[in-house]
Amino acid sequence: MSISERRQRELAQRAELIVDAARELAEEQGWDAVTTRRLADRVEYSQPVLYSHFAGKDAIVDAVAVAGIAELTVRLRAAVADAEPGREAVGRAARAYLAYAVEHPAVYQAMFTMTTGLPFATDEAPDALKESFGELSRVLRPRAGQDLGSLTEVFWSALHGIAVLMASGRMRPEHQRERVAIVIDLFG
Amino acid sequence: MSISERRQRELAQRAELIVDAARELAEEQGWDAVTTRRLADRVEYSQPVLYSHFAGKDAIVDAVAVAGIAELTVRLRAAVADAEPGREAVGRAARAYLAYAVEHPAVYQAMFTMTTGLPFATDEAPDALKESFGELSRVLRPRAGQDLGSLTEVFWSALHGIAVLMASGRMRPEHQRERVAIVIDLFG
DNA sequence: TAGTGAATCTAGCGTTGCTAGGAACAAGGC
DNA sequence: GCCTTGTTCCTAGCAACGCTAGATTCACTA
Numbered sequence: 271m272s273i274s275e276r277r278q279r280e281l282a283q284r285a286e287l288i289v290d291a292a293r294e295l296a297e298e299q300g301w302d303a304v305t306t307r308r309l310a311d312r313v314e315y316s317q318p319v320l321y322s323h324f325a326g327k328d329a330i331v332d333a334v335a336v337a338g339i340a341e342l343t344v345r346l347r348a349a350v351a352d353a354e355p356g357r358e359a360v361g362r363a364a365r366a367y368l369a370y371a372v373e374h375p376a377v378y379q380a381m382f383t384m385t386t387g388l389p390f391a392t393d394e395a396p397d398a399l400k401e402s403f404g405e406l407s408r409v410l411r412p413r414a415g416q417d418l419g420s421l422t423e424v425f426w427s428a429l430h431g432i433a434v435l436m437a438s439g440r441m442r443p444e445h446q447r448e449r450v451a452i453v454i455d456l457f458g
Numbered sequence: 459m460s461i462s463e464r465r466q467r468e469l470a471q472r473a474e475l476i477v478d479a480a481r482e483l484a485e486e487q488g489w490d491a492v493t494t495r496r497l498a499d500r501v502e503y504s505q506p507v508l509y510s511h512f513a514g515k516d517a518i519v520d521a522v523a524v525a526g527i528a529e530l531t532v533r534l535r536a537a538v539a540d541a542e543p544g545r546e547a548v549g550r551a552a553r554a555y556l557a558y559a560v561e562h563p564a565v566y567q568a569m570f571t572m573t574t575g576l577p578f579a580t581d582e583a584p585d586a587l588k589e590s591f592g593e594l595s596r597v598l599r600p601r602a603g604q605d606l607g608s609l610t611e612v613f614w615s616a617l618h619g620i621a622v623l624m625a626s627g628r629m630r631p632e633h634q635r636e637r638v639a640i641v642i643d644l645f646g
Numbered sequence: 647t648a649g650t651g652a653a654t655c656t657a658g659c660g661t662t663g664c665t666a667g668g669a670a671c672a673a674g675g676c
Numbered sequence: 677g678c679c680t681t682g683t684t685c686c687t688a689g690c691a692a693c694g695c696t697a698g699a700t701t702c703a704c705t706a
Contacts, residue, residue, distance in 0.1 A: 277652095305692080305693065305694080306693080306694060306695080307692085307693080307694090315654080315655095316654065316655050316656080317655095317694090317695085318654075318655075318656095318695080318696075318697095319653090319654070319655090320695095321694095321695070321696080322653080322654090326694075326695075327694065327695090382623070382626075382628065383571070383622070383626070385626065386626070386627075386628075390627060390628040390629070391627075391628060391629050391630045417633075417636050417640075419630075419633070420633050420636035420637050420640055421640055423620075423623075423629055423630070423633065423637055424616060424620070424637050424640045424641060424644070426619065426623070426629075427615075427616050427617075427618075427619025427620040427623055427629075427637070428612060428615050428616040428619055429615075429619070430615075430619040430622070430623060431614065431615025431616055431617070431618040431619030431620075431622075432611075432612070432615040432619075434571070434618070434619075434622070435570070435611075435614070435615055435618060438570075438571070438573065438574070439574075439578060439579075440570065440574075440578040440579060441578070441579050441611055441614075441615075442579045442607075442611070445607070445608050445611065448605050448608035449608050449611055449612050449615070452605075452608055452609055452612045453612060456612070456644045456645075457644075465683095493661080493662065493663080494662080494663060494664080495661085495662085495663095503685080503686090504685065504686050504687080505663090505664085505686090506664080506665075506666095506685075506686070506687095507684090507685070507686085508664095509663095509664070509665080510684085510685090514663075514664075515663065515664090647706100648705105648706090649704105649705085649706085650703105650704085650705075650706095651702105651703095651704085651705100652701105652702090652703085652704095653700100653701085653702075653703095654699105654700085654701075654702090655698100655699085655700075655701085656697105656698090656699080656700090657696105657697090657698090657699100658695105658696085658697085658698105659694105659695085659696080659697095660693100660694095660695095661692100661693075661694090662691100662692080662693060662694100663690105663691100663692090663693100664689105664690085664691095665688100665689085665690080666687105666688090666689085666690095667686105667687090667688090667689105668685105668686090668687085668688100669684105669685085669686075669687090670683105670684085670685080670686090671682100671683085671684080671685095672681105672682090672683085672684095673680105673681085673682085673683095674679105674680090674681085674682105675678105675679090675680085675681100676677100676678085676679085676680100
C-alpha cells in the first residue's frame with residue numbers, strides 16, 4: 271500500500287501547490303487575474319489538472335479562504351493571548367483583525383467577500399472560523415449582557431465594514447486611527 | 459436646434475432604459491446573469507449600442523449604483539425626518555438602511571461591494587451619497603465628540619458589515635433583531 | 647513482455663466583454 | 677428630384693474565459 275500512499279501524498283502536495291499559486295497570483299494582481307490557464311501555467315501542469323483536485327475555480331478560492339481563516343485565527347490568538355478581556359484586549363483584537371485585512375486584501379476577499387460554498391455560522395463551519403469567532407467573543411465577554419453571540423457579530427460586522435469599505439476606496443484612508451479608537455470606545 | 463435636442467433626449471432615455479434593464483436583470487437573477495448580450499436583448503438593441511452610451515459594463519453597474527444611492531437617501535431621509543436626533547432616530551436610520559439592503563441586494567452590491575469607478579469619500583462624490591452620509595451623521599450628533607465624521611464612518615461600517623455578512627450567508631439570519639438592538643444601544 | 651489502469655495532455659465547446667467595418671437612413675445643397 | 681454627407685445601428689469577429697471529452701502516454705502488475 272505504500273505506493274498508493276505516496277501517490278496520495280503527492281496528490282495532496284500538488285493541491286497545496288495550486289492553492290498557494292492561486293493565493294500568490296491573487297495577492298500580486300487581484301482575483302481577476304486568477305484564471306485557470308494562468309494558474310495551470312504557474313504550477314506547470316495543463317489546465318485540466320486543476321479539475322482533478324478541485325470541483326472548479328470557486329473551490330480553489332474556497333481553499334484559499336480556509337487557509338486565510340486559519341492564519342487570521344493564529345494572529346488573533348497571538349494578539350489577545352496574554353491580555354485581560356476588556357478594553358485593552360478589544361483594541362488588540364481590532365487592530366490585529368484590520369491589520370490582516372490590510373496586509374492580505376486578496377485573501378481577505380476570498381474569506382469574507384467573494385461568494386463561497388463554505389458553511390458559515392453553522393456547526394459545520396471550519397474549525398478555524400469558529401475559533402476566530404471565539405477569540406473575538408472572548409475579548410467582549412466583560413461587556414456583554416446575555417447575548418454574547420450577537421454582540422460578537424456586531425463587533426465583527428463593524429470590523430468587516432471598515433475593512434471592506436477601506437479596501438474598496440469608499441472610506442477616508444487617513445482616518446483609520448480615529449475609527450479604531452471609536453470601535454474600542456464602543457466595544458471595550 | 460430642436461431636432462438635435464430631441465435626439466439628445468431620446469439618447470438619454472435609452473441610457474435610462476439600459477440602466478433600468480440592468481437593474482431588473484440583476485435583481486431577478488444576480489449580477490452574474492447581467493451580460494452585455496442579455497442586456498442588449500432586453501432593450502431590443504444590438505449589443506454594441508450599449509457602448510455608445512457607456513464606456514463598458516462597469517459604467518452601467520456604476521449607473522445602477524448611483525440610482526440606488528439616490529433611492530437610499532430618500533428612504534433614510536423619510537425614516538429620520540421627524541425624529542429628534544438620538545436613540546430613536548438611530549434606530550430608525552439603522553432599520554431603514556438594513557431594510558433597503560435586504561429588499562434590493564443586487565443594487566446594494568452595486569453601490570457598496572462591487573468595484574466601482576465612482577468617487578467616494580471625496581468632494582467629487584455624488585451628491586446623493588453625501589446626503590445619505592449626512593443623514594447618518596445627523597442622527598449621531600448628540601452622541602458624537604468632536605469627530606462626527608469618523609463616528610459616522612464606524613456606524614456605516616457596522617451597518618454595512620451586517621448587511622453584507624447577512625447577504626452572503628455568513629451570519630445567522632435569525633438574530634437580526636438582536637444585532638439591530640445592539641447597534642442602537644451602541645450608537646444611540 | 648504484454649496487458650491494464652491511472653495520469654495527463656491536446657483540442658474544443660459555449661460564453662464572456664468589447665470592437666472593427668459596412669449597411670441603412672435622414673438632413674442639407676444643387 | 678438627386679446626390680453627398682454624416683450619423684446610427686447591426687453583423688461579424690477577436691481574444692480570453694471556465695470547463696470537458698477523447699486520445700495518449702506512462703508506470704505498474706501479472
